[in-house]
Amino acid sequence: MKKILFLYIFCSFFLMIKAGEIDNLWLRMSANAKAEVICKKQSPTLTIAATELRKAWRGAPVELQVQTKKEWKKLGEEGFTIRTSADGKKITVASFGEAGILYGVYHLLRLQQTGELTAQLNISESPSYKIRVLNHWDNLDRTVERGYAGRSLWHWEQLPDTLSPRYEEYARANASIGINATVLNNVNATPQMLSREYLQKVKALAGVFRPYGIKVYLSINFSSPAELSGLSTSDPLDTSVRCWWKEKVNEIYRLIPDFGGFLVKANSEGLPGPQDFGRTHADGANMLADALQPHGGIVMWRAFVYSPGDSDRAKQAYQEFMPLDGKFRDNVIIQVKNGPIDFQPREPFSPLFGAMKQTAVMPEFQITQEYLGFSNHLVYLAPLWKECLESDTYQHGQGSTVACVTDGSVYPHQLTAIAGVANIGDDANWCGHPFAQANWYAFGRLSWNNELTSAQIADEWIKQTFSDNESQNDTIGATSKNIGYEWKNGASSSIKPIKGSMDLTVASWKTTFLPQVRQMMLQSREAAVDYMMPLGLHHLFAFGHHYGPEPWCNVLGARADWLPTYYHKADSVGVGFDRSSTGSNAVSQYQSPLCEMYNDVQTCPENLLLWFHHVPWNHKMKSGRTLWDELCYTYDQGVQQARSFQKTWDTMEPFVDSQRFHEVQRRLKIQTRDAVWWKDACLLYFQQFSCHPIPYDIERPVHNLDSLEQYHLKISNYENAPM
Template identity: 45%
Template sequence: MMRGRGLVNRLAIAIAAILLAAPLRAEDGYALWLRHAPLEGEALADLRAAAPVVMGDLTDPVSPTLVIARDELRRGLAALQGGESAAPRPDSVTLVFRCGTDKGDGDNGFLLLPMTIENHRTIQISASDHVGCLYASYKLLRELGQGTRLMAIPRRVDYPVMPLRMLNHWDNPDGHVERGYAGRSIFDWWHLPEKLDPRMIDYARANASIGINGVVVNNVNAKAFMLEARYIAKLKRLADAWRPYGIRVFLSARFSAPMEIGGLATADPLDPAVEAWWQAKADEIYASIPDFGGFLVKANSEGQPGPQDYGRSHAEGANMLAAALGERGTVIWRAFVYKAEDSIDRTMQAYAEFVPLDGQFADNVIVQVKNGPLDFQPREPFHPLFGAMPNTRLMLEAQITREYLGQATGMAYLAPTWEEVLKANTGRPAARDRREPRIWSSHGPEVDPNEPIASATVAQVVAPVGMAGVANTGSDRNWTGTHFDQANWYAFGRLAWNPSLSSEDIAREWAAQTFTRDPEATRRISAMMLASRDLVAQYTAPLGLAHLMGTGHHYGPAPWVCDLERPEWNPCYYHRADKEGIGFDRTENGSGALAQYAPGVAAQWADPATIDEDYLLWFHRVRWDHRIKGGDTLWERLSAEYAWAEIGLQARMQGWEALRGHIDPERHAAVAADMARELKDARWWRDASMAYWQSINGLPLPAGARPIPESLEAYKARSFPEAPGQ
């Protein structure tokens, strides 16, 4: 039986080798950045000459994780050589694992150590735990996949800067994904626990390859029944499948669950019966899933239940759940809160509610803060909470799915957005990381633990805790709706591992693994990616405007919407345009939101004459004839922003066409279609927005501006009941 299976495997490898050798074969994107496309030229010759051998007998106590690490290396090395590894020789390079224990008590750091011992070439893969060796295997394949020669890989010590690197899925148990633009949910709750979709393993591989170690499997707008025993059994099946990949499962918990499924009359966090119910529920979960990560909670926001329903604070609600979990897990409490009855600027509400609670949260509570104070807009200033809660564990929440950036149409590479936030200087000191100091460092010099931090960046604030990204994965064959949206999943993991990486370096390594290793083609693809978010911002949110999208579906322009029930749901609330001017005054003469930032930070945005114009209308209300840098009026510059976006998109389409010979036909055509759709959408955004602004200010189009082809009424009449993600 084993001999027959070996023959089948050899035949499969031979067939794969033939297919892999075909030039520019059609690809559907399912393999993501783990394609391990065959090397060419000197890189291929070098790898074959090295004839690498992964040690078959692992010296460490064998665990499923180590087996996966070894098998990933073997499979990847074979693929890089065209489908089958060269036969071992006496001079073969040997890859040896030295991986500590499988208890998961290390920091997942690893060491890649090329060396020659008695004329025998060896690469030692060392880590303090088995998950570290798995990460090292992926790291080695990533280097080879970009064309690095095996023995030229430098001595490398690496570790994750952030301990928690998490994906948040806004997936509902019925298969619908809120703000999801890549098909249905990847979680088949109906067939779990008896049947595990093999896609769950491929998903875990992709996450492990970029260091993601936590997954919240359900929507923050949670269903209470997902805490029932039947769902705990389903969650256990996922946890068991993902554990060897270093991934812990988390669950979004509905705060009112004790009433909805527990039969209690209240969910008051200070009620002893409520405390006992959550303690029993936590014990039930941990009996099935000993390494359960914990709860993510959205409370008292957008109509969700929470502790304030009972006159209790966010800290009291979070700490009650934290006590139920104890040292076993973590409560992640979202700071995204706003209320219809609160009349202050919506961007100020989270600060107002949470800053007075600084220092009151339990040690196993994390407050999860969005990158900006509004809601994942194309461009926002960093959230002021990052500089205002030094005694609270804060975590950065980013949105990988593109709710406000084209919804899986066209291209919007989001690493520059996250890089801007991570590098933003809060202007205030941060609490020192109290974890044990690291021995290894590959991300710059060690910090003296006794040296005070005069002014912390957002990255320094969140590094002791982590990052969470709202996932963009779905049932589409390519996982993410468009091929380039894969880059955001990839970039999120890489930045959570090491926030000092540049968006450009991440783009190049992703493009080399995903499309082509040709240096010039990779450079051009990277340039397209780096400019893409700014282009979307130019035609959807120029000069600091925000929240101008359609109601419900959040797709397309609707700056004219002013009559929704809640004022902060209306685009008019944010742009405040009238005949005199446009913009939201957040200075001391307006809402006062600017004062939530440190004085040194606020100063850079306080003067409309000197502010970075990307944030002009976010912080200031100015006249239509206001002169900005360069001498244009605001009206002229606004018109130009839309026009420049169109020109940029047209140039990108031409650049993509020039790459036809480097990209397989299937994916090249799919991306070209996405780009054409984005250009169409950009023109629609420009035409509809300019028509509306004209209806407000009564000004003629600036000289040279393209005529608006339809009436404002025609743009207002458009509807999109089929838009995904609603």
């Protein structure tokens, strides 16, 4: 009984987050502020901005100003300023466009939530990328490819007549972090998406998103003219096909005047495309671009292409697209995955970044954790994305980072964009793992400002998701004397300290919870690399679903480049894929001095060593260890790191509501178990080739290789992998 009473007091007075509010993501703001807001112009977007302030802002009166003077154009319609008047009695949020006002309001509220407000505000911001888009890999039957948070948000069977309230909540969450575009359906698209029936459904969603500054885009199937209308061909140079697309685009814009455009996956993994008719990617993209251009629409054409054959899969996108540089229309942008293979835990950046100088290129990141433990593993992805964005391509001299060559800083392309494959489903907490919400948040914030650090974004997310500083100052300061105590005989005047309890004040939250959870997040990506595929190993995943290790995988009839042995090439000599000048020569696709650095086993960064080289087991590493021993110690380090996350989180129980605490705790147990599974599977498998012992100061494997090789995990049962 005493424990129950303690928990009641704890939850009532200390916790600002209750289980019933978990759907609010990082928008856990007070809703009873009744702030004074001045706005002379009226519109749906400005009404949302004013309403958000009136509910949550607790400072001076705020005036919203849509500026019309030409000098404001340089910030764009999404840029904004926030300034405090000289006397401190008013704050003005101003922008050339209404969307900019909304972004400015959310920024002001974020400063309040995170405790970063200053007495005199003088802020000016504009986004790094013009188009900041979530790619949903959602199917019309509401399944989600590589989705681990329930079914699709889009109730296609109910649309257009019934609109779920979560549609607006989704739009609000995206607007709060600057996301202004959404692709509603899977890149493995069905032609039915462009049918009149489904376009009416898309129109309904576009209507919900529009006031939040979000445009809708659609993935299209390249064979839609033949599949939907019975044309004899879908050849992009055929006159009837070009007319079909023009009429279809006109139909879309009659329904959705602000439609964004198309995302296209073509001639990749069996999908149709222009190469089926002897045409190029440029022919296909330009045909669609010409249809969209009169309406201001764009084409995002994916560079994720590879075909069976002898050529190194890592080279194929570069080989196909570099000869086409400069041949695409101005309203085409090439969407390039961060690495040359496929969203691996670590890859070098794709050599297409910066190399395509006459064609707009956009990064594509994967928010959903297809290769990183689904919704079971805590892996904060901002460090992965920052690693890519900060990589120097040297394509325009030193300092030509991936960020700079894609955001318009180096090449003056009018079209700039960045995409993230969404991790959102209809689960109560949207993303499956409570910490997976941080990756949605981080993608939005980096899309808005690619100079933010991983730590800055983590701090923002933690403060907004697990606390409300203003409310804490009002509530905890008055009641913290009760926290950590138990009631005696039901009388509040008779309390005694609980043995070992901590002082749960705002100060202890800031000195205990915030730094330790931030550190856990910042270390999590590197830990996952260590216990999965360190030193440049890649694609060792189980076949098909990509959960868990199968370095031995050999599926009869499968393409070689779908199998781990294609990538690790382990033998009695060593391990790793030789992409040096004496191997596949993938290094030649990188600009000097990178190509020389990657080409030499002595200068290649050790975290990419086995990506670029087949390295002898006895090769001496910088640590002084052999490659084999380094591999063993790194795997073990990943396991120990995963265990440390579990221990850290266990001490956070006083600071978190019970529901989320136990959800994270349960998943961290799975992650630690999986880390051991990965370590044992990979080391025992590779030991067959190295013939070296596992160092004796490393924990012995708890599995045996035979049983691991015989185990075949079913996707519906991935929480019950080998113990």
